[in-house]
Amino acid sequence: MLIATWNVNSIRSRIEHVKEWLIAKEVDVLCLQETKTEDQFFPVEVFTNLGYEVSISGQKSYNGVAIISKLPINDVNIGFNEIVSNDPDSTTLSEQKRIISASINDIRIINVYVPNGSSVQSEKFMYKQKWLENLGIYLKKYISNDSPICLLGDFNIAPEDKDIHTPKNFIEKVMATTKERNLLKNALGGKLEDVFRIFEPEGNNWTWWDYRHSAWERNKGWRIDHIYLSEHIISCSQGCWIDREPRSKVKPSDHAPLVVDVSWPPSENENEFFL
DNA sequence: ATGGCTGACGCTGTCAGA
Numbered sequence: 001m002l003i004a005t006w007n008v009n010s011i012r013s014r015i016e017h018v019k020e021w022l023i024a025k026e027v028d029v030l031c032l033q034e035t036k037t038e039d040q041f042f043p044v045e046v047f048t049n050l051g052y053e054v055s056i057s058g059q060k061s062y063n064g065v066a067i068i069s070k071l072p073i074n075d076v077n078i079g080f081n082e083i084v085s086n087d088p089d090s091t092t093l094s095e096q097k098r099i100i101s102a103s104i105n106d107i108r109i110i111n112v113y114v115p116n117g118s119s120v121q122s123e124k125f126m127y128k129q130k131w132l133e134n135l136g137i138y139l140k141k142y143i144s145n146d147s148p149i150c151l152l153g154d155f156n157i158a159p160e161d162k163d164i165h166t167p168k169n170f171i172e173k174v175m176a177t178t179k180e181r182n183l184l185k186n187a188l189g190g191k192l193e194d195v196f197r198i199f200e201p202e203g204n205n206w207t208w209w210d211y212r213h214s215a216w217e218r219n220k221g222w223r224i225d226h227i228y229l230s231e232h233i234i235s236c237s238q239g240c241w242i243d244r245e246p247r248s249k250v251k252p253s254d255h256a257p258l259v260v261d262v263s264w265p266p267s268e269n270e271n272e273f274f275l
Numbered sequence: 276a277t278g279g280c281t282g283a284c285g286c287t288g289t290c291a292g293a
Contacts, residue, residue: 009292010282034292036283061283062291116293124291156293169277175293210293211280220276224293254281254293 001105001264003029005152005225006246007113007208007255011035011066014253015043017246022050025243027259028070029104031111033154035064042066057097065100065111065153075103084137093127093134105264107233108142112153117174125174128156129183136187143191148232148264151192154208154225154255157184159194162203163223175224192228195260196240207242208255216247227260236263 004027008014011032022030035042035058044054047068057078058064067073077083079094101110112135117128142149157180161167170176196205206221215221229237238261247256 013282034282116291118292154293166276173277208293210277213276213279215277215280218276222293251281 001029001262002027002259003031003109003150003152003227003262004243004257004259005031005033005111005154005227006257007033007154007225007253009034009253009255010037011042011064012037013251015046017249017252019046019050021243021246021257022047022052022068025259029109030068030257031109031152032066032068033064033111033113035066036061037064055100055102057100059097063097063113065097065113067100067102067104067109067111069102069104071105073102073104077101080134080138083141084134087134087137089130090134090137093131098131099135099138106148107264108147108149110139110142110149110151110153112151112155114153114155114157116156117180119174120172120177120179128180132180132183132187136183136189139187139189139192143189143230147230149192149230150227150233150260151188151229152225152227152258152260155184156224157181158222158224159184159226163205165206165220165222175222188228192230193234195227195229195234195237196223196242196258198234198237199240205242206256207258209247211254225255225258227258229260229262233262233264236266237261238263 080090118124207225
């Protein structure tokens, strides 16, 4: 089972890239961020024609998340409200369309587009911090249920210095601050693991290259898109990789897709082994 | 080399992203 995340920077601008990629790579579940369109304009039929189901939460111009799945999509949650209902911030934090989750193949797939934060002095950085705190409350509900969880998306955070091409240029800058790194770590509750780092423990792996300064040509990137798995699935993961091919195209998204391969559900024999 | 691209909106500029 292949599960992927991709910030496409406008689904309507990127539809041909996404379609070609899905056909070529045979991904089962694709989570998109920055779709940048209202639900009524999302090109749903492109995906249903390929045999996928689609769940979307979009808005005009900014943000927007979607789940595209070959397997049935059940029990969809949009925004924070349904899960974090007692927090007054959760309503405000749900106005920007940045989180959608669903049950697919008995895995809780949680697709997030974490706010960028702009700069550490800005209001937007406060918003990012509140958003991450709310994500922690949201995740706690599923973690306490003992649900298999796949949390994935654009986190707009480099978890470690080795996730930045030139870390000395970005010390305590947005996406690299101790504050947001700790907020993300706390939100994960010690229960979700960054699966890419299991297979690629060294540095020099990027998922985002700035459009400016020929960052792609010079391979100056950041690793800000991640997939986090709960212990149920982490033991079933067969590989995790960044697919750089779509980033090399003409008029690309500034992000590349990140893919995880999981053997799920675990086979009977594997269950016996764990018993 | 990180203020120097890209997309949306809607109009020839402005906002936001990261």
